[in-house]
Structure formats: structure tokens, C-alpha cells
Amino acid sequence: MQDHMIGGRYALRREIGHGGMGVVWEAFDQMLRRTVAIKLMAAGDVASDEAQRRFAKEAMTIARVRHEHIVQVHDYGIDQGSPYIVMELLEGEDLESRLARVHQLPPAAVLSLLRQISAGLDAASAAGIVHCDLKPANIFLARSAYGESVKILDFGIGWTLHEGSDDPSVDRYSTRFGTPAYMSPEQVRGAVPHPLTDLWSLGVIVYRALTGQLPFPTGDVRKVIVSICTDPFPTPSSLDVAHPPELDRFFERALAKDRSRRFQSARELASAFAAICDAETRPAKILIVDDEPDVQLLLQLHFRKRTGRAAYELVFANNGQLALDALERHPDIDVVVTDLNMPVMDGLALLERIPEVNPLARTVIVSAYGDMTNIRRAMNRGAFDFLFKPINFEDLEATLAKTLRHVEEHRRKARSNEENDLLRKFTSAALIERLRSLGPAGAAASEALEATVAVVDVNRFTRVAKERPPAEATRVLNANFEVIVPELLAQGGVIDKFIGDAVMAVFHGPDHLDRALHACLSVRAQMETIAKRAGDDSPYAHGVCIGLSTGNVLAAGVGSHACGQLGYTVLGEAVNAAAHLARAALPGEILVDDAVCAGARREIKLEPAGARGVWPRAEPTAVYRVVRSEPAPRSLAELPTVEV
Known part of the structure; x- marks a missing residue:
């Protein structure tokens, strides 16, 4: 294709790279008399309407952000049915090539890169863009007369925040599958893309640049997925005594599996790393x-x-x-x-x-x-x-x-x-919330609440506990909880307790039933997505059984002063009903009772699930299963405006 003319304007010179969605060439812009980079869609994708849509979306996504640390788009067009993107031509190498050559970088060099990447990510986030595939191969170290500058490349699977909806279906988000070693727990589960996903990937990049290795082992993709969602990573100080303990705490936040515990902006992450680098030596x-x-x-x-x-x-x-x-x-x-x-x-x-x-x-x-x-x-x-x-x-x-x-x-x-965040891991979130609102003296007080209770049970875990060694069985169970719990928390649920192989969450306050239903739908969708990705022999292959009930509950501190142990929990018929419905549910089912059926909004689709033996020593009870959630219809005023 050398010397081939694209769009009647760009003469191809030489191939300089390739990626999942196309091939990049050096070309000469005959109109403006300058050298550019031009990305051509891969020949095998030209016939696909979906591939063409994604290719055009990449051009529009990058063009929305004009920033010195994001590669700039000059032009977009279609030549003989094949789309192309014209970008600034960069001289240098990507970070992947450099790390392959030098293995590790000193903290000062990492900090310099981190500041520039963070500035680019903050600009993308401000424009409502999530990269979704941030990795060293997409971080280009461009050389110029003024030194070296970082450029973020390849927004091909990027996500714009206005694409989101209330529909937690699997297909809508599960296609955003980046490079496994750099994907966040929520991304491998198929959750709605979020800017904090890119910050996880940035944390992995920093970890690799400092230590010379990835925090989670590479190889089998299915094992990587499980490890990202479940396992701790080796602390930098355990790999090299020269790394201070403050770096361990930095990565505990940067690579927190619960995204609410991570740094909340790229600038905050870079500032924290800078403080560690300079703490012992700088005035x-x-x-x-x-x-x-x-x-x-x-x-x-x-x-x-x-x-x-x-x-x-x-x-x-x-x-x-x-x-x-x-x-x-x-x-x-x-x-x-x-x-x-x-x-x-x-x-x-x-x-x-x-x-x-x-x-x-x-x-x-x-x-x-x-x-x-x-x-x-x-x-x-x-x-x-x-x-x-x-x-x-x-x-x-x-x-x-x-x-x-x-x-x-x-x-x-x-x-x-x-x-304190570490200590909270071993304390009931409900108790912490209670102590904050009433103080220690009020922790044992009781109150009546209108609430929805959800019980999510890991299917057939009892057999796993019998057949596998204790450590392996525990890892299987915790792997499931690492997927389930974030979605319950994201909708405002409070984790009341873990009951064996099940977790119980309580939703109260405005729209508690609606939030609980959407949380359960999201749990089911993400469990299905990660089960497909991780395979039949993964911890997620068992599936979950979910029960949901709503009504009045009693929130109280219960326990024994004699042994010095008290717990804050909820009691009542809705609690018992949710637990029994979870036991009666088949894998992948969300079973609800008449109270939920009567209170659910119209966009929640329910269907009769027949009579099930829900209550012990009682006749089978008519129950309903949650099928899906339809996006709520929007008025004309809410529809986006498109410039033509």
C-alpha cells in the first residue's frame, strides 16, 4: 500500500504500528504539506457495521478532548468504503517497549510519567470519557526538541458517560473487554464503565514500572480474572526492601477492589505518589x-x-x-x-x-x-x-x-x-452507620424501618466446602462476594451480615425497593458475564440464588453483654422471607413475594414462578421471578441534542 493515496489527500509512506482495530501508517498530507499518522481500519472489519461505528466513535471520542497529553485527531473520513483517522505523528516509543528494555524505572521517572498521564486522564474524565484499555502499549513517550512528553493513545473501546442507562443487562457493557492484566475488578465483571476503572489501570502501570512485575499473574486469562477480583497482590516492600512501607499503603488504595476506596481522581493519585517520593529527602x-x-x-x-x-x-x-x-x-x-x-x-x-x-x-x-x-x-x-x-x-x-x-x-x-478503613473491614457497616448517627450509647437502641431485604446465596457451595481444602473453598466463596457486594453497595445497600455462603443487604430510605431490585439485577448480570469469561471451572460457575422481600423491619442491637459481644442487625418477616426465597430460588433466579410484586415499578418485569416450598413445614407459596428491567421512557426534553 506504500504511496497509496487516502481520501485524495494523504499519501501512505510506511507502516508504523498496528492494533486491534486497525493499522497505523506514516503519511504525507499533500494539502497542508506535513507528515501525519493515519489509522486505517483492519481489512477484515470493513464489512462490519458495528466495527465501522466503533472506529468512527474512536475518532469522535479523541476529538472531544484537546489536551497536550492525549494524541490529537486532525481529520476523519471514508476512502472507498474504508474509514480512516488522521492524527499527529509522534516520534519515540511506547511505555511497553521501554519497560521491556529496562524492566524497571526509578521513582522520579515514574513520577514524571504519572503526572503527565494523570493530566490527560483528568481531561478525558472532565469530558465524560473513560479509556477502558489503559496500558503501557497505549502510553506513548514522544520525543521533541523540548524533551519527552507522554501521549495517551487508542480510545478504540472508550466509553462516554452519557452512554450509560439504568439497564444492567449483560450485553450492554460486557463488550468493553480490555487487556486482562490491566482491567479493574468491575471491568472484568462487565459493570458500567467508570473513570475510576482507568485509575485502577494506572495503578497497575505504576506498580509494574516500579517493581518490574504485574500485581496479578499473567497467563491463563480465566485465572487472571479470578485473581484480580479475589486475591491480594505482593506489596512492593516485600519485593524490594528499598521500597518504603508508604508505597504499600499507596497501592492498597490505588488497587482497592472496592472502587469507592480508591483515589477519586488522577490528580489525587499523582499527588499521593509525589508525596511518598519526596517525603524523606525534600525540604x-x-x-x-x-x-x-x-x-x-x-x-x-x-x-x-x-x-x-x-x-x-x-x-x-x-x-x-x-x-x-x-x-x-x-x-x-x-x-x-x-x-x-x-x-x-x-x-x-x-x-x-x-x-x-x-x-x-x-x-x-x-x-x-x-x-x-x-x-x-x-x-x-x-x-x-x-x-x-x-x-x-x-x-x-x-x-x-x-x-x-x-x-x-x-x-x-x-x-x-x-x-481505620482497614479496621472497618472487620466491623459491620450497619453498626458503623448506627454509631455515627446515635453515638455508642444509642447503638443498642431499637427502631422500626420500612426497608427491603436482599439475600444473595452462592449456589451449591456446601458441596465445594466438603470437597475442597479449606483455603481453596474460602477463596471460591470470597471470589463470589467480591462481585456481589460492590453492586449491593452501589445502590445504597448496607451489608448487614454474611450468613455462611450468603450475604444479606438492607436497603432503606427513598426508593429502597427500586434500588434493591436494580442491585440484584446488576449482581445477576455481572455474575453471568464473569462466569462466561472465567469458564466452567471458575469460582463463578455456581451462580447465585437471590431472594427479595420488603416491609417493616426492626433494627436493633442484639447479643449478650455477658460475653461482651453485640451486633446491630435487622429482624422481621421481610428478613425471614428474603432468606427463604433465596433458598427456594434456582441458580440465576431472583425470587420475590407479593409485597415486592405490589410495590415494584412498571419497568421491572416480573412473571409468576409457580408455587415453591418457601416456608419450612408449610404449603407451597406462589412466588414471582424478576425477568429484567426496561429503561424508563424519556421525554423529548431529556433526549440529547445532536449537532449536524
Whole structure:
């Protein structure tokens, strides 16, 4: 195909790469007289309407985000029935090739890459785009006259958030199957794509770059899927004693199987990693924001004389906007010392923006004696302290020392919160919620609630427990719970207890029945998806049996003071009915009773399931099974506007 003309404009020169959806060529744009990269759809996919739709969607997805760390699209078209995408031409290598060559990267190099990837991901997330296949092969290290720059490539299986719906059916999301070693637990289950999925993949990339190996073993895809959803990963400090324990805690968050426990933005993840890299060696970093040139000179001269007493690294900016840029470049800044009155962006406006960029940094306001009104406004908006002009250097040093102690204390509290999160794993979520609302003295109090109870039972696990070694049987059960529990929590359910091989969740508050039904449908859909992917011999092949009931329940603290053990749980007919319905259900069934049937919304499709022996020593009872959920019809006002 060399010298072949595409779209009457682009002359192909040489093939430079290929991927799952096409081949990439270097080409010459004869209209603008420049060299470009052009991606052609794979010949075998041209006849597929679905493949053409996805190819066009990739071009539109990338074109929505204009960012220095995302490859830019110049043009899109169709040549003789075959689509093509024209992109900027990059010189360099992808991260996969570099890691194959050097095996590991030093923390400073990883941090440089991480900051750039994070900036690109945050831009994509702000545009409502999830990459869904972030991996080293899709991270390009582009060389230029100004050094090396990261470019994120290949949004071919990307997802835009407006594609989501309330329909948890299997087919809608299960096609987003990326590269298994870098996929998050929710992605391998076929859950709705979410930006935190990309952050998991980024965590895997950082782990591999630092340690030289993947956190979960490669090889058999089915085993990888089970391991991602179930197993812990080797801590970096166990692989190399040079890695500090703080890195272990970093990856506990970055690779948390429950996405709500992960870093909630790429910027937050990069900032946490930067703090670890610099914690033991760097001096405290202070950002000085002032438009008076004399201030910068005076502070530099003063601290140059006092380096023996205070090791500060100073960064300067002339106004609030430049200060935000500096915070982006230096996520490890501890303290911001800012003047109030500046052009472009003043100190008050900057103060409100700082937590968005660096939530750990603390701000000290500098102003004239007569500007007490603005100082009060600044303190009300979160300033930690203030100084007056002309600056007294002793006062400045004392204020910086006090502020830095506060910053360190804040970081210690953050680490304590991580430790508390670990303790919460062994405590009932319902009890924690109760203690928060009423305090310890009210934990044993009782109250009546209108609630829906769901019991999800792992089918035929009793036989597994008899036939397999204890450790293996436990892993099988926990593998199922790692799929089930996140979906119950995502709809606002509270995990009340684990009863043998079943989990019981309680939903209360607004729309509790509707949320419980959607949670159970999502559990079933994801269990079916992961069972297909992991195979008949996987832990997920057993399927789940689900029972659901709704009505009044009694929430109370029960137990014995004599042995010092109390538990907070729910009691009542709905609890018993849900448990018995789960026992009566066949694999893959969601059985409900008359109360659920009467209260369910119209989009929930139910059908009679005949008479089942639900209650012990009682006549069979008529029950219903949940078939599916139909998306709720939307009004014309809610339909998206499409530009033509």
C-alpha cells in the first residue's frame, strides 16, 4: 500500500504500528504539506457495521478532548468504503517497549510519567470519557526538541458517560473487554464503565514500572480474572526492601477492589505518589504568590542566609492564575503564602481554587494592616493564618513552622483514616452507620424501618466446602462476594451480615425497593458475564440464588453483654422471607413475594414462578421471578441534542 493515496489527500509512506482495530501508517498530507499518522481500519472489519461505528466513535471520542497529553485527531473520513483517522505523528516509543528494555524505572521517572498521564486522564474524565484499555502499549513517550512528553493513545473501546442507562443487562457493557492484566475488578465483571476503572489501570502501570512485575499473574486469562477480583497482590516492600512501607499503603488504595476506596481522581493519585517520593529527602516546599518583584528578591536573600536553620524550597508566582499553574507542576507544595491584591486573579479567588488542585496544602494570607475586611473573608474561606506587610521575617518563620506542623498532622490523620478503613473491614457497616448517627450509647437502641431485604446465596457451595481444602473453598466463596457486594453497595445497600455462603443487604430510605431490585439485577448480570469469561471451572460457575422481600423491619442491637459481644442487625418477616426465597430460588433466579410484586415499578418485569416450598413445614407459596428491567421512557426534553 506504500504511496497509496487516502481520501485524495494523504499519501501512505510506511507502516508504523498496528492494533486491534486497525493499522497505523506514516503519511504525507499533500494539502497542508506535513507528515501525519493515519489509522486505517483492519481489512477484515470493513464489512462490519458495528466495527465501522466503533472506529468512527474512536475518532469522535479523541476529538472531544484537546489536551497536550492525549494524541490529537486532525481529520476523519471514508476512502472507498474504508474509514480512516488522521492524527499527529509522534516520534519515540511506547511505555511497553521501554519497560521491556529496562524492566524497571526509578521513582522520579515514574513520577514524571504519572503526572503527565494523570493530566490527560483528568481531561478525558472532565469530558465524560473513560479509556477502558489503559496500558503501557497505549502510553506513548514522544520525543521533541523540548524533551519527552507522554501521549495517551487508542480510545478504540472508550466509553462516554452519557452512554450509560439504568439497564444492567449483560450485553450492554460486557463488550468493553480490555487487556486482562490491566482491567479493574468491575471491568472484568462487565459493570458500567467508570473513570475510576482507568485509575485502577494506572495503578497497575505504576506498580509494574516500579517493581518490574504485574500485581496479578499473567497467563491463563480465566485465572487472571479470578485473581484480580479475589486475591491480594505482593506489596512492593516485600519485593524490594528499598521500597518504603508508604508505597504499600499507596497501592492498597490505588488497587482497592472496592472502587469507592480508591483515589477519586488522577490528580489525587499523582499527588499521593509525589508525596511518598519526596517525603524523606525534600525540604518543605513553599509557594510565594505576590506581584511585587522586591518580595521575591527579599525572601530569596533571607532564606539563603538561614539555610542552616530552615530548609525551605521556594517557588514563586506573580498572580493567582500562575500560582495554580505552579501547584499543577509541584503537587508536593506544603504551604501557599499569598498576597490579597494582585492582577489577573487575586488572593481570595486563589484561596477558593487551591483545594481543587492540592487538598493538603495550607494557605497563609499576606495583606496590609488596614485590610481587615478581606482578611476576615479569607479566614472564613479556609485560610490557615495571616501576615501583615511589611513582612517581619521572624513572624514569617514562626508562621511557616506552625503551618508545616499542621500540614504534617493533617497527613498523619489521613494515614490514620487509612488504618481505620482497614479496621472497618472487620466491623459491620450497619453498626458503623448506627454509631455515627446515635453515638455508642444509642447503638443498642431499637427502631422500626420500612426497608427491603436482599439475600444473595452462592449456589451449591456446601458441596465445594466438603470437597475442597479449606483455603481453596474460602477463596471460591470470597471470589463470589467480591462481585456481589460492590453492586449491593452501589445502590445504597448496607451489608448487614454474611450468613455462611450468603450475604444479606438492607436497603432503606427513598426508593429502597427500586434500588434493591436494580442491585440484584446488576449482581445477576455481572455474575453471568464473569462466569462466561472465567469458564466452567471458575469460582463463578455456581451462580447465585437471590431472594427479595420488603416491609417493616426492626433494627436493633442484639447479643449478650455477658460475653461482651453485640451486633446491630435487622429482624422481621421481610428478613425471614428474603432468606427463604433465596433458598427456594434456582441458580440465576431472583425470587420475590407479593409485597415486592405490589410495590415494584412498571419497568421491572416480573412473571409468576409457580408455587415453591418457601416456608419450612408449610404449603407451597406462589412466588414471582424478576425477568429484567426496561429503561424508563424519556421525554423529548431529556433526549440529547445532536449537532449536524
